[in-house]
Each structure stands twice: as C-alpha cells, then as structure tokens.
Amino acid sequence: LDFEFDPKDILYFRIDRKKKLPITTFLFALGYSKNKIIETFYSINKYSYNKEIKSWITDFNLENYKRPLKLSYDLIDAKNNKKVLGKGEKLNIVIAKKLKEKGLNTIAIPNEQIIGKYLGKDIKNQNGEILVGAGFDITEEQLEKIIGLDEKEIFLVNIDPINKGPYILESLKIDKNTNKNDALNDIYKVLRPGEAPSLEVAEEIFNNLY
Numbered sequence: 001l002d003f004e005f006d007p008k009d010i011l012y013f014r015i016d017r018k019k020k021l022p023i024t025t026f027l028f029a030l031g032y033s034k035n036k037i038i039e040t041f042y043s044i045n046k047y048s049y050n051k052e053i054k055s056w057i058t059d060f061n062l063e064n065y066k067r068p069l070k071l072s073y074d075l076i077d078a079k080n081n082k083k084v085l086g087k088g089e090k091l092n093i094v095i096a097k098k099l100k101e102k103g104l105n106t107i108a109i110p111n112e113q114i115i116g117k118y119l120g121k122d123i124k125n126q127n128g129e130i131l132v133g134a135g136f137d138i139t140e141e142q143l144e145k146i147i148g149l150d151e152k153e154i155f156l157v158n159i160d161p162i163n164k165g166p167y168i169l170e171s172l173k174i175d176k177n178t179n180k181n182d183a184l185n186d187i188y189k190v191l192r193p194g195e196a197p198s199l200e201v202a203e204e205i206f207n208n209l210y
Helices: 024-031 032-043 093-101 142-148 167-173 180-191 199-208
Strands: 002-005 009-014 044-050 055-059 076-079 080-086 106-110 130-132 155-159
Touching: 009 167, 024 032, 024 180, 024 199, 032 167, 080 093, 130 142, 142 155, 180 199
Parallel strands: none
Antiparallel strands: 002 009, 044 055, 044 155, 055 106, 076 080, 076 106
16 A cells, blocks of 8 residues: 655555555545544634624634744734734744733634635535535635625634645545545455446455555
C-alpha cells in the first residue's frame, strides 16, 4: 500500500502499484462516513450569524493560537462589539491567554474571513437539499445564500497550513465515492479489472489487504 500527493496536494493511495485512488476512498471502504472522516482528522468550531453587526460569532479558542499569527482582521469582542486587537497585530498563545483571563470568550468574525473556509458539516436549504457540502470551501455567493437561510449556524474546519493542511478535505472534494459499498466496488475494479464487481468478494479482498 503506497501513499502519494499530487501537485494539487490531494492525497492518493495505490494498492500493488495499480491505479491511484483518493485516500478518502480507502477511509470510506473502512466504514467511515464523510462526517466521521472530517471529525477524525480535524477540529471543528461553530459560528453563529449576528445580523445586527453582520458578523459571525464564535468561541475564542486558545487552540487556534498555538502558532503565532498576524491578524488579517480586527479582533472584536462579541460581548460588547469592542476592538481588542487591530488588523496587522500579532497574536500568539501568550497574548491569547491574557485576553482569555480578561474575559474574552467570544469573538466576531467578518464575512470576508468566512469565505474560503472549509465546512465541517453539510448546509441544507429549507427543502433539505444540500446547499454546500461538508469538506467544501465556501464561496462568496454561497455565503450570501447561507445568510439568507433561516438557519444561521455553520461549522467550520480548523486548518493549520503547517501542521494540519486541507489535504484530506481536498481529497474528499474529488472523490466520487460517498459510502462503504461504492468505495469497495471502486477498489475491486482496480484490483480485478474486467471482472463483474461483487460486494462480498470486494470486501473480502479489501479485508485481506491488512
């Protein structure tokens, strides 16, 4: 079993050096759901939309500041809508702890900071249809539609470009499989090309790989 990245940072696997498949196909074949894959490899934060200040409210989570960063937006205390730190200022775990001790528990995030972030859970419209799927990054147009829904709550994946990049999420986006059966059939076709797929045989072959 070999693993490899492509130029787009999508993670693939190969069995016996045959055709490569997205790593998420392997995880689906193990019985993981899409949500389980995301929850296993990433942490997720909840964001609630406040229409009065037109910003998203989320917990001030110390885990997000273990790696020093330069703020790309004003850090606003959601409790009183006051600026705590300005855009361009540095924020690290030491400063974050001091802010937490002073009572900073929730912060307001502007819309432009939500665009490009990856969803941790599906967002559905009033008819139950998926508007934006979990694992996909939000576009400006999609964000406008989300704000227009009665449900103003989203769950975003925490991405750390150094320690925890979006590789699994990007693999999910291009994976045509969404469940165990589909994934097993796809793997079977690679291992036994030309043979009619049998779910029982496919699962047996897959289980014998490890």
